[in-house]
Amino acid sequence: MTAAPRPEADRLARALASLRGLAVGDALGSQFFVPAHYPALRERRLPPAPWQWTDDTEMACSVVAVLARHGAVDQDALAASFAEHHDFDRGYGPAIGRMLRLVRQEDADWRELSAALFDGQGSWGNGAAMRIAPLGAWYAGDPDQAARQAELSAVTTHRHVEAVAGTVAVAVAAALVADPAGPRDPEALLGAVLDRVPRSAVLAGTRRAVDMLDYDDVATVAAVLGCGRRTSALDTVPFTLWAAARHLGDYEGAFWATARAGGDVDTTCAIVGGIVAAAPEGGPPAPWTRRTEPLPEWAVAA
DSSP: OOOOOOOHHHHHHHHHHHHHHHHHHHHHHHGGGSGGGHHHHHTTOOOSSOBOOOHHHHHHHHHHHHHHHHSSOOHHHHHHHHHHTOOGGGTOOHHHHHHHHHHHHHOOOHHHHHHHTTTTTOOOBSHHHHTOHHHHHHTTTOHHHHHHHHHHHHTTTOOSHHHHHHHHHHHHHHHHHHSTTSOOSHHHHHHHHHTTSOSSHHHHHHHHHHHTTTOOOHHHHHHHHOOSTTOBSTTTHHHHHHHHHHTTTOHHHHHHHHHHTOSSHHHHHHHHHHHHTTSTTOOOOHHHHHHBOOOOHHHHTO
C-alpha cells in the first residue's frame, strides 16, 4: 500500500536531500579518477577538498528546479534548463553535449535531436539515470508515479529502452526509500523495483543483483553486474541498486563500496548517493557536505 501524497514543501525537502546526497557522491567519486588519489580510495581516506561535482549534479539540479516550478516533469522546461545550464567543462558526453549546445544556440527541437541519436536508436547511456534520484524522492511513497515521471524525464535526452528502464529503476528505488514506511529489507526493495521496470537488460541485471545481495566481494559483484565502464544504463544501474540496497542508512558505507568497484565512479556514486540520501536517515556526513562544491543558487532557490 502506498502512502498518501505529501505536501509540496515536504516533496521539495526530500528532493533536495537526495540532490545533496547525489552531489556529494558525484563530487567525491570524481576525485578517484585522479591516479594520485588511488591510495586514498584503498585506505578510505578523503582526498583534499574542495570536491567539484560534474554533469551528473548539474542535470539533477535542473530536474529539481523543474519539479519545484511545475510540480511534475515539464519536458520542454526540462530540456530548456538542461541546455541553459550546460557547462562543457562538467564532463558531458559528446553526443548529449552537442545536443544541448544545439538546443541552446540554435533553438533546435530536443525531440528530433534525442530521437536521432545513435542512428535513430536513441542513447542508452547512464546519463538519464544518474540525475533522477531526486525525482524519486519527490514522489516518496508513490513509486508508480515516480516511474511515469522518470520516463518523461529520460526521453528528453535518452530514448533507448535501456536508458528509460534504468531511469525508471533508480527513480522507483528512491521513491520507496524516501517513504518512511517503505521497504528497508534489500530483497523487498529490489523486488518492488522489479515490479515496475519494463522488460530490458536492466531488468535482467536487477534480477541478478537480487541474487547477489548476500555477496560481500564488491569486485565480484561488479564483474557480473558491471560498474559503468561502458557508461551504459545496463552496466551501471543494476550494480548501483545492489550497492544502495545493501547500505540503506549508511551513506559512508554505500559510497566506499561503490567507489571501490571502479568504473564510472562519479556516476555510480551519484546514483547510490541520491538513493541512500532520499531516506530520512540516509544523508551524507556533514564534513563531506562541507567539502563538496555548493549547489548552484538557481537550483536551491527553487
